[in-house]
Amino acid sequence: METHSALPVGNLNMQQFCNSGSSGVMSSSLPVLPNTLEEKFPELPDPQHVPLEREIQRNPLPSRRPLFSSPSGFSPDLSFSSTLAHERHTNNTPFVSRSLNAGVSLPSTYLSNMEIFQVPNNFPKDPTEITWCPDSVQSMLNCSDGVIMGNNQIQNSSNKVSNDLHKQNEWWSDIMNVDWKDLFDDTTISESQPKVVCPPAQSSSNISMQQPQTDQSVPCHSGEVCAVTGASSSATTAAAKPRMRWTPELHECFINAVNQLGGSEKATPKGVLNIMKVEGLTIYHVKSHLQKYRTARYKPDSLEGMSEKTATQSEELPSLDLKTGIDFTEALRLQMEVQKRLHEQLEIQRNLQLRIEEQGKYLQMMFEKQYKSTMDKTHCSSTVEKPTTISSDQTHSTAKIDLPEARNSSTDSKITEGFRQVSNKWKMSEVEPSNEKETDALTSSLPPSKHSRINDEDS
Amino acid sequence: MQAAQERERERERAMKFGKRLKRQIEESLPEWRDKFLCYKDLKKLVKLISATQPSSKAEAEFICLLDSEIDKFNAFFVDQEEEFIIRQMELQERIKRVAATSAAAEYGRIGTEMVNLHGEMVLLVNYSSVNYTGLAKILKKYDKRTGGLLRLPFIEKVLEQPFFTTDLISKLVKDCESTMDSMFPAAAAAAATAARDEAVMMVEQRVFRNAVAALVTMRELRRGSSTYGHFSLPPLTLPDADLLHSLQLPSPIPIL
Numbered sequence: 001m002e003t004h005s006a007l008p009v010g011n012l013n014m015q016q017f018c019n020s021g022s023s024g025v026m027s028s029s030l031p032v033l034p035n036t037l038e039e040k041f042p043e044l045p046d047p048q049h050v051p052l053e054r055e056i057q058r059n060p061l062p063s064r065r066p067l068f069s070s071p072s073g074f075s076p077d078l079s080f081s082s083t084l085a086h087e088r089h090t091n092n093t094p095f096v097s098r099s100l101n102a103g104v105s106l107p108s109t110y111l112s113n114m115e116i117f118q119v120p121n122n123f124p125k126d127p128t129e130i131t132w133c134p135d136s137v138q139s140m141l142n143c144s145d146g147v148i149m150g151n152n153q154i155q156n157s158s159n160k161v162s163n164d165l166h167k168q169n170e171w172w173s174d175i176m177n178v179d180w181k182d183l184f185d186d187t188t189i190s191e192s193q194p195k196v197v198c199p200p201a202q203s204s205s206n207i208s209m210q211q212p213q214t215d216q217s218v219p220c221h222s223g224e225v226c227a228v229t230g231a232s233s234s235a236t237t238a239a240a241k242p243r244m245r246w247t248p249e250l251h252e253c254f255i256n257a258v259n260q261l262g263g264s265e266k267a268t269p270k271g272v273l274n275i276m277k278v279e280g281l282t283i284y285h286v287k288s289h290l291q292k293y294r295t296a297r298y299k300p301d302s303l304e305g306m307s308e309k310t311a312t313q314s315e316e317l318p319s320l321d322l323k324t325g326i327d328f329t330e331a332l333r334l335q336m337e338v339q340k341r342l343h344e345q346l347e348i349q350r351n352l353q354l355r356i357e358e359q360g361k362y363l364q365m366m367f368e369k370q371y372k373s374t375m376d377k378t379h380c381s382s383t384v385e386k387p388t389t390i391s392s393d394q395t396h397s398t399a400k401i402d403l404p405e406a407r408n409s410s411t412d413s414k415i416t417e418g419f420r421q422v423s424n425k426w427k428m429s430e431v432e433p434s435n436e437k438e439t440d441a442l443t444s445s446l447p448p449s450k451h452s453r454i455n456d457e458d459s
Numbered sequence: 460m461q462a463a464q465e466r467e468r469e470r471e472r473a474m475k476f477g478k479r480l481k482r483q484i485e486e487s488l489p490e491w492r493d494k495f496l497c498y499k500d501l502k503k504l505v506k507l508i509s510a511t512q513p514s515s516k517a518e519a520e521f522i523c524l525l526d527s528e529i530d531k532f533n534a535f536f537v538d539q540e541e542e543f544i545i546r547q548m549e550l551q552e553r554i555k556r557v558a559a560t561s562a563a564a565e566y567g568r569i570g571t572e573m574v575n576l577h578g579e580m581v582l583l584v585n586y587s588s589v590n591y592t593g594l595a596k597i598l599k600k601y602d603k604r605t606g607g608l609l610r611l612p613f614i615e616k617v618l619e620q621p622f623f624t625t626d627l628i629s630k631l632v633k634d635c636e637s638t639m640d641s642m643f644p645a646a647a648a649a650a651a652t653a654a655r656d657e658a659v660m661m662v663e664q665r666v667f668r669n670a671v672a673a674l675v676t677m678r679e680l681r682r683g684s685s686t687y688g689h690f691s692l693p694p695l696t697l698p699d700a701d702l703l704h705s706l707q708l709p710s711p712i713p714i715l
Contacts (some may be wrong), residue, residue: 137513243534245621247542251548289541296545328567329643334641335667337575342674343581346588349677350625353591357614364611366477402530 244285253278254289264294473616477502479676483589486577487553491586494535496528496593505600520599523615525594529620532590536622539583546576547631555644570642577635578666584625584632591623659674 257275261267269287356396477498484495507517550573557565594617598610617623624685 042633160530212653215600234494243537243621244541245537246544246547248544251544256547289545292545296542329570332639332643334572335574335670336577338674339578339581339665339670340636342670342677343629345674345677346581346584347629349588353588353595354618357618359614360611 483676498588498593501597505604508604532622543580575666580632587622587625
């Protein structure tokens with residue numbers, strides 16, 4: 001099987017991308033542009049495409065790596081595959097630990113700097129379509145170098161890349177100002193993914209900064225565009241897979257601009273774009289947003305118009321059979337109640353999930369620490385101990401994959417203790433009287449058996 | 460003997476997430492149905508992965524599919540989020556306008572729309588949660604199969620994905636709730652319970668049923684799993700179990 005090492009794989013993939021025309025990717029030169037844009041616009045995320053895409057995915061697979069087309073800085077899918085490979089191979093050890101570290105710690109840093117994520121791979125994987133040109137390959141290689149080099153190098157490489165990007169962006173923004181109406185009509189645009197490039201250097205506005213900049217007085221400044229560059233390579237340019245993430249503040253800014261231009265019917269995307277002056281926002285974003293805005297306004301308005309005639313008769317609503325005002329309100333309340341309940345539970349669940357993951361990370365850290373100290377003590381890698389009884393993925397999550405899973409039994413008990421505590425916590429919260437009230441007889445018998453199983457696991 | 464029984468139960472329950480996910484999808488809004496995780500496909504891929512043969516094609520396919528699924532989630536989520544922001548603001552505007560003119564009919568209409576918007580937003584949060592759960596499960600299966608380390612780092616990245624960062628939507632949801640509270644001040648408790656049954660029959664089916672289904676599914680998903688471990692959630696506790704019960708709508712109104 002192929003042996004993986006970080007860099008060569010990167011190279012290999014570039015080549016393959018060049019040939020096969022991968023999906024999430026970018027072209028940095030103008031001639032390619034019309035093709036990529038055209039191919040994107042008719043791409044609606046409809047069910048027909050999805051299976052097709054999947055089929056196509058399966059076929060050319062051996063030559064493909066979703067690497068740089070992968071979403072949101074899943075850049076080291078590369079390192080994942082290296083990881084996998086190194087489960088089984090023992091060569092390239094230095095690469096492994098390096099790339100694994102890079103792979104694991106990197107993306108989050110990278111992501112927080114660049115907020116990279118992409119539009120779905122709904123694009124025809126037409127082998128003939130080439131979205132790469134050698135330049136971008138080169139810049140991608142540069143980028144991948146950066147990616148692999150480690151966290152502290154990120155800034156350097158991203159700066160380097162952003163310089164290239166900046167030039168491309170300038171060029172691109174010139175083009176963007178041209179009205180592309182001739183190429184496609186507005187209706188398709190509204191459905192299409194907004195494309196854009198956000199030079200990484202500028203894209204310091206992260207998704208986390210959505211809520212954020214509470215500077216209400218100058219809404220446009222606060223609504224900075226959330227980064228949008230594609231995958232790992234900030235070399236994504238215009239082909240603009242990238243998506244915009246709108247915020248209420250940004251939307252307010254949009255509304256202001258629209259009103260200045262005389263309303264949603266009169267306003268043009270270009271005009272709005274110019275007034276808003278938001279970095280990274282492109283005319284495509286504005287166009288699709290404007291479309292959505294118009295739809296939202298005029299549907300209810302037309303209803304309003306119609307029903308104004310019948311308004312005097314009753315409070316008739318499309319989906320509710322109104323008898324009295326109270327009934328109606330009650331219906332609303334009930335629906336609201338249920339929804340509210342669902343939302344609360346979702347929030348709780350989410351917090352739990354986050355905590356679980358944190359706990360997992362913490363435990364893994366402990367593992368690694370213990371392991372390292374063990375290794376230091378014993379001085380060699382050949383200490384083979386009994387495998388632990390810990391029943392989760394923690395068993396596998398060690399830093400050095402190429403070494404056998406060897407641990408001190410004392411370490412084991414410490415960590416097992418940690419697990420016991422976690423599972424005990426769960427056990428306690430499980431015992432809730434309200435659960436017993438559930439009339440589902442089948443499921444009520446589950447908790448006890450589950451408890452006993454846990455006990456087994458722990459012992 | 461016990462091991463065999465456990466395996467049996469596990470197999471039985473192992474099916475559960477897939478089935479439940481399927482049901483949830485069926486109950487969901489039509490436009491959403493192809494946006495959920497393709498759990499079944501991923502499971503098939505995991506099965507294809509051989510434990511001995513290194514870096515097989517199936518593994519690459521798996522990761523590839525995972526990536527594209529996440530793309531799909533992100534795109535859909537962000538798109539919906541954008542729409543919700545627009546609609547929410549529109550409703551706020553209309554409320555302001557209506558407050559000035561005090562057109563009762565309009566008020567009612569706005570109320571309905573707002574409740575539905577609220578519902579859809581909550582469903583989006585649910586969408587995020589369901590997909591996350593599916594991802595976590597499938598990654599667990601994958602790691603089990605390959606003895607690999609894909610799960611932890613992958614999940615960590617998932618946590619940062621747009622589709623999982625639901626803070627904004629949650630905030631919008633709460634905004635909706637407070638707006639509704641001010642629009643329709645609390646009715647007397649007695650009247651509430653009395654009118655409830657009638658209300659059940661009357662509510663807008665589409666969004667509402669989906670929400671109920673989501674709640675039910677969530678509860679059942681968390682009831683217990685044979686592979687209960689440190690990454691499993693405790694069972695769902697609903698303060699108002701009766702509420703959910705009375706909402707098991709008997710009427711076979713088709714979801715449009």
